[in-house]
Amino acid sequence: MTKLKLKLKKENPALIKKGKELIGKIPVEVENIRADLIKKMTLAEIKELEIRAGKEIYQLQDFFEIKGEPAEVIEIDGDLSNFKYLGAAMNSGTIIVNGDIGMHVGSEMSGGKIEIKGDAGDWLGAEMTGGIITVNGDAGNYVGAAFRGDKLGMNRGLIYIGGNAGNFVANKMRRGEIVIKGDCGDMLGAQMIAGSVYVFGKCGKRAGAGMKRGTIITFSDLEILPTFSYNISYFPNFLNIAFKHLQHDYQIEISDQFFNSEYMRYTGDNTELGKGEILIWKKD
Amino acid sequence: MTELKTFKNITCTFCGALCDNIEVKVKDNKIEELKNACAISRKKYEHALKDRTSPMINGEESTYQEVIEKAAEILKNSKNPLIYGLSSTTAEAQKNAVKLAELSGANIDSTSSVCHGPGTMAKQLVGMITATLGEIKNRSDLMVFWGANPVEAHPNHSKRYTMLSEGLFKKNRSDREVIVFDVRKTPTAKMADQFIRVEPGKDFELLMALRLIIQGKKPETEAGKVAGLELAEIEAAAEKLKNARYGSIFYGMGLTMTGAKYMNTWAAMSLIRDLNNDHQRRFVMMPMRGHGNVAGSEITMAWQTGYPFAVNFSKAYPRYNPGEYTAVDLLANKEVDAAFIIASDPAGNLPKKAAAHLKDIPTIILDPHWNFTSDFADVVIPSALKGITASGTVYRMDHVPLHLRSFLEDEWPDDAAAVAQIGELIENA
Numbered sequence: 001m002t003k004l005k006l007k008l009k010k011e012n013p014a015l016i017k018k019g020k021e022l023i024g025k026i027p028v029e030v031e032n033i034r035a036d037l038i039k040k041m042t043l044a045e046i047k048e049l050e051i052r053a054g055k056e057i058y059q060l061q062d063f064f065e066i067k068g069e070p071a072e073v074i075e076i077d078g079d080l081s082n083f084k085y086l087g088a089a090m091n092s093g094t095i096i097v098n099g100d101i102g103m104h105v106g107s108e109m110s111g112g113k114i115e116i117k118g119d120a121g122d123w124l125g126a127e128m129t130g131g132i133i134t135v136n137g138d139a140g141n142y143v144g145a146a147f148r149g150d151k152l153g154m155n156r157g158l159i160y161i162g163g164n165a166g167n168f169v170a171n172k173m174r175r176g177e178i179v180i181k182g183d184c185g186d187m188l189g190a191q192m193i194a195g196s197v198y199v200f201g202k203c204g205k206r207a208g209a210g211m212k213r214g215t216i217i218t219f220s221d222l223e224i225l226p227t228f229s230y231n232i233s234y235f236p237n238f239l240n241i242a243f244k245h246l247q248h249d250y251q252i253e254i255s256d257q258f259f260n261s262e263y264m265r266y267t268g269d270n271t272e273l274g275k276g277e278i279l280i281w282k283k284d
Numbered sequence: 285m286t287e288l289k290t291f292k293n294i295t296c297t298f299c300g301a302l303c304d305n306i307e308v309k310v311k312d313n314k315i316e317e318l319k320n321a322c323a324i325s326r327k328k329y330e331h332a333l334k335d336r337t338s339p340m341i342n343g344e345e346s347t348y349q350e351v352i353e354k355a356a357e358i359l360k361n362s363k364n365p366l367i368y369g370l371s372s373t374t375a376e377a378q379k380n381a382v383k384l385a386e387l388s389g390a391n392i393d394s395t396s397s398v399c400h401g402p403g404t405m406a407k408q409l410v411g412m413i414t415a416t417l418g419e420i421k422n423r424s425d426l427m428v429f430w431g432a433n434p435v436e437a438h439p440n441h442s443k444r445y446t447m448l449s450e451g452l453f454k455k456n457r458s459d460r461e462v463i464v465f466d467v468r469k470t471p472t473a474k475m476a477d478q479f480i481r482v483e484p485g486k487d488f489e490l491l492m493a494l495r496l497i498i499q500g501k502k503p504e505t506e507a508g509k510v511a512g513l514e515l516a517e518i519e520a521a522a523e524k525l526k527n528a529r530y531g532s533i534f535y536g537m538g539l540t541m542t543g544a545k546y547m548n549t550w551a552a553m554s555l556i557r558d559l560n561n562d563h564q565r566r567f568v569m570m571p572m573r574g575h576g577n578v579a580g581s582e583i584t585m586a587w588q589t590g591y592p593f594a595v596n597f598s599k600a601y602p603r604y605n606p607g608e609y610t611a612v613d614l615l616a617n618k619e620v621d622a623a624f625i626i627a628s629d630p631a632g633n634l635p636k637k638a639a640a641h642l643k644d645i646p647t648i649i650l651d652p653h654w655n656f657t658s659d660f661a662d663v664v665i666p667s668a669l670k671g672i673t674a675s676g677t678v679y680r681m682d683h684v685p686l687h688l689r690s691f692l693e694d695e696w697p698d699d700a701a702a703v704a705q706i707g708e709l710i711e712n713a
Contacts, residue, residue, distance in 0.1 A: 013363075016621045016645070023644040024618030026364045054364030054621075055389025055598045082619065103608060122607060141607070148605055149408060187547060191409075206488060206544055226503035226510045227492045271495045271554070 002071040004038060004046070006064040008078025013062055014053045026054045027102065028063065031085035035093020035112055039072045046070060081121070087114045090131070103140070106133045107147075109157070122166065125159045127152070128176070132250065134160040141166035141185065144178050144195075152193065154178070158250055167204065170197045173214065179252055189216050192276060196242070211269050211276035219258065219281040228268030233282060236263055288316060291691040296325045297372070297671040300573030300681035301438045301445070313692050322439035332672050333692075335653050340664040351665050352702065355624065355648045356709035358663065359388040362622035362646070364598060368611040369628030370394040371578035374676025374688065377699035378577075378584040381626055382595075384707040389598045391620065394581035395628055396593045397610040399537055400571045402546035404582055404592045405606060409546075410553045413560060415532070415568040416682045417444075422451040424568075426528035429464045430552065431487065431538020432572040435471040441572075446534070447475060463524065465490075466538060480521060483512030485543035490518065491551035497522040498558045525559060525567075533569040540571070573681040576671075580679035615641045625649045627667075627699060631656035650702055666696040674698035 016024040029052040038046060049060040060066065064076075072093040080086070081100040088104060091111040100118035107126040114133045122140035125133045126147055139161045144154035145168055153172040160179045167185035170178055173195040183201035192211040199218045206225060208216055217239065224230075240259050246252040262282040268274055294306040306325065309317035315329055339351040346354075359365050367390045370378050378394075385392035396404065406412075420427075427446055434441040442448050448457055464473040465480045465487075473479040482490055490511035493503040497519055503510055510518060525531060533556065539548050552569065559567040573579045582592035589595050591604035607613055611630065614620045615638035622645055623630075631639045632655060642657070649661040652669050668674035673694030679685050 016618065018644055024621065024641060026621060027619050052598070054362075055600075056363050082617075148405070187544065190547060206547070209488070209492070209544070209547060210550075225492060226489055226505050227496050229504050269492075270501055271492055271499065271558075 001073060003068045003073045003075055004071050005067040006033075006060075006074065006076045007067070008064055008076070008080065009062075013056070013058055014082060025082035028053045028083045029085050030083050031088040033060075033074065033076075033086055033095070034090040035072050035074050035087070035095055036091050038074060039070055039093060041070050043070060079118075081119075084121070087112070090114075100137070106131065109133075119163070120161075123147070124161075125154055125157065127154060128157045128159075129155045130157045132158045132160070134162070136162045138163035138182070139165045141168050142171055143169045143180075144173050144176065145169075145171035146173075154195065160250065160252060164201065170195065170214075170216075173197070177246070179246065179250075189214060189276070192216075198246075208268055208276055208278050210272055212273040213275045215276070216278045217263075217281075218278070222278065222280055224266055224278070225268065227270045228266045228278065229270060229274075231265045231267055233262055233264050235260060236265075236279065239263070239279070286312060291689070294691065295671055295678065295686050295688050296321060296328070297576035297678055297688065298325050298328045299438050299576060300579060301434075301441045302576060302678060302680040302686055303440050303444060304686055305444075308691060310691055315692075324439060329672070332669050337651060337654055337658060337664050337666040339666060340661075342662055348666070348696070351663050352705050353709060354663050355665060356706045356713070358622050358646045358648060359384070359390070359624060359706065360710050360713060362388070362390075362620075364620050365390040365622040365624065366611060366614055366620040367392040367624045367626065368394070368630060369626040370581040371396060371575035372627040372670075373577060373699045374670050374674070374678060375577065375580045375584045375685070376676050377626065377703055378581055379588060380700050380703040380707060382585060382588040384624075384703055384710070385595070385597045386600070386602075387707055387710045389600065390624070391594075391596045391598075391609045391611075391614055392585070392589075393595070393609065393611040393614075394578065394585065394593045395575060395633070396578055396582055397606060398612060398633065399574055399578065400540055401593055401606060401610070402540040403535065403549040403571050405546040406549035406553055409550050410557065412553050413556050413568050414570055414682070416684055417446075417570075417680070420532045420568065420570075421445050421449045422453055423530045424532040425454060425460055426524065426531040427460055427462045428525075428531065428533040429462070429466075429472050429476070430533060430535045431466060431540075431542070432534050432536025433466070433470040433472045433538075434534070434536075434572060435475060437536070437574070438572060442472075442475070446532075461524070461528075463521070478521075478524075480517070481512065486511035487539055487542065487548045488544035488551050491548065491555055493518050494522050494525070495551065495555050495558050498526065498555065526565070528565050528567070531559065531565060531567040533567070534572050535569065536572045537574075570682060577678040579681050579683055580677070580685075583679050583683060612638045615639070618644075620645065622646045623648070625651070625657055625661070626703065627651055629655040629657050631660070650699060652696070665702055667702055668694040668696050668698040670698065676700065 014026045047061040075096045085104045090109045094113045096115045103121035110130045116135040119137035120135045120139045146153035152174040155174040157176045164182035165184040170189045178197045186204035188207040190209045192214040194213045196215045263279040266278045291308045295304040307319035339346045462476040464476040467484045493510045589602035594606040594609040596603045596609040647661045648663040650665040671688040
């Protein structure tokens with residue numbers, strides 16, 4: 001399979017230096033690194049692709065050693081923790097990052113796949129409308145959320161996080177699935193409108209605050225807000241189907257003990273519509 | 285000027301209450317006598333002319349023109365500068381700072397992002413029903429202070445606008461009921477009819493429970509308690525809110541900066557909305573703004589850029605994102621390569637990690653007094669004292685603009701002139 005390989009140069013224009021000492025890194029906006037656009041370009045065009053660091057405009061070749069050929073698969077090596085908007089608004093193709101990445105990865109993307117081998121920053125997959133994002137490490141705050149001032153967050157697609165996630169996961173989420181293998185911070189699913197979030201580790205405080213609809217599934221104890229009502233303890237069959245779908249369609253490992261098991265169901269937030277649900281796995 | 289001259293109705297710019305009834309007697313360009321000033325205000329006026337800055341570059345004396353030119357050079361050569369502070373200067377200087385941010389592709393943020401900024405974010409989510417302090421003074425029969433302690437932070441607030449003020453329809457303290465929600469019994473709580481102690485960090489849970497009761501539903505808890513309070517206590521408080529004819533809630537940083545942060549204020553604003561919904565009563569709320577013109581920093585930024593704080597101009601058009609373009613985040617993530625501080629002391633107030641980066645990068649400070657930041661700043665620009673030696677416009681916490689008069693003379697130009705001059709140098713380069 002053909003691939004475009006990018007390797008971050010050790011010396012690049014984003015480094016802030018004081019004498020010889022590295023004291024910081026300017027944020028670099030790389031919304032132009034999109035698999036769907038790059039496959040249609042020539043190598044010469046790719047080298048001159050516009051990249052912004054702070055208020056200055058640079059070319060892709062100022063930052064990266066470029067190898068391979070224009071292709072639907074882009075592999076990037078290096079610590080990109082100050083790089084923002086990677087794969088934003090992308091609609092097809094694959095981007096693989098061997099390292100950490102900054103904010104807004106895959107925001108507003110509608111298709112394709114982004115694989116992050118390290119950690120990701122805030123607003124991962126914010127307002128995405130399709131496609132898959134997987135993160136092996138941790139993710140920041142506002143995973144699959146809405147941008148400030150917008151009414152709807154993530155709307156279709158899947159985000160998988162192997163590590164932990166920050167606060168405000170699925171804030172104002174509208175549709176789609178978020179799977180977190182580790183822990184997540186406070187305000188999970190705050191003001192959520194619909195969609196499903198699975199958290200296999202521990203959840204922070206105030207899960208589901210102000211949620212209208214949607215489902216939060218957790219596998220450890222949770223502090224429930226006073227605005228939620230306890231409904232029932234039952235064996236939800238739809239979860240078996242949902243788990244099978246995650247295993248089959250996205251190759252996500254799910255332990256057998258969670259199938260055909262008992263879950264406690266809470267609904268809320270009663271100050272809003274009150275049709276959201278929190279399912280907590282009952283450990284025998 | 286050798287004879288004693290009296291200036292009446294001077295506005296004190298220390299806190300967001302902006303008392304505009306200060307009387308000053310002046311002789312030989314010095315303040316001889318002060319009337320109507322509170323303890324904090326008195327100290328401010330006493331120290332105003334002491335400890336003044338002078339033009340400095342890298343710790344060496346310089347001229348005013350040289351420091352302005354050096355500041356323009358630093359901002360122009362920076363790839364991602366930060367302009368921060370703004371809350372203790374005039375609206376005119378704030379307006380010029382926004383223009384400078386646009387010219388230099390900077391991030392611009394005010395101290396609002398570390399105090400009442402979360403409340404502003406909540407306002408954008410749900411809206412805030414508010415009123416002027418005059419209307420509250422004349423009509424409000426129930427006053428609630430939530431996580432705010434005006435007796436110590438805004439000493440004249442209760443006398444001029446709230447508990448003890450003489451309004452048109454509400455004449456004195458006995459015409460008003462006062463409830464204080466706080467984690468400890470503050471001096472404000474001691475003046476109240478009722479003090480409700482909230483478990484620290486649980487304001488959100490309590491506000492949501494109150495909302496539920498106001499909506500006619502019942503909160504559910506296993507322990508029978510919310511935020512450390514029995515359900516019956518919360519129901520009684522909700523009943524008091526419902527029985528008010530004109531209620532007002534004043535909130536402080538005890539609400540905006542604890543627990544659920546901006547969602548706390550979102551819950552409080554939603555509670556106000558719920559209370560107004562059935563048209564049986566009127567409820568308003570207001571943040572207890574700290575710095576003199578911090579309300580003005582949000583207003584000026586909003587009418588200049590469309591956003592109240594945390595604005596980025598690197599693409600030449602304004603982008604807004606608290607958490608990304610806020611000063612603390614930019615500094616702590618080491619994303620800026622120069623900083624221009626206007627009338628603020630980030631080295632003294634911001635988290636250690638953020639302040640540390642400020643020491644590494646070229647820093648310019650524009651301030652009439654020495655502070656922790658000017659101690660290490662590369663460029664120090666002196667300026668006139670607003671409301672004393674410089675005139676201008678400031679916004680009170682209820683968004684009423686007040687004009688400042690100068691009554692003393694100064695050797696340095698004001699903030700607005702300095703910022704405009706730096707902007708012109710960048711624009712003409």
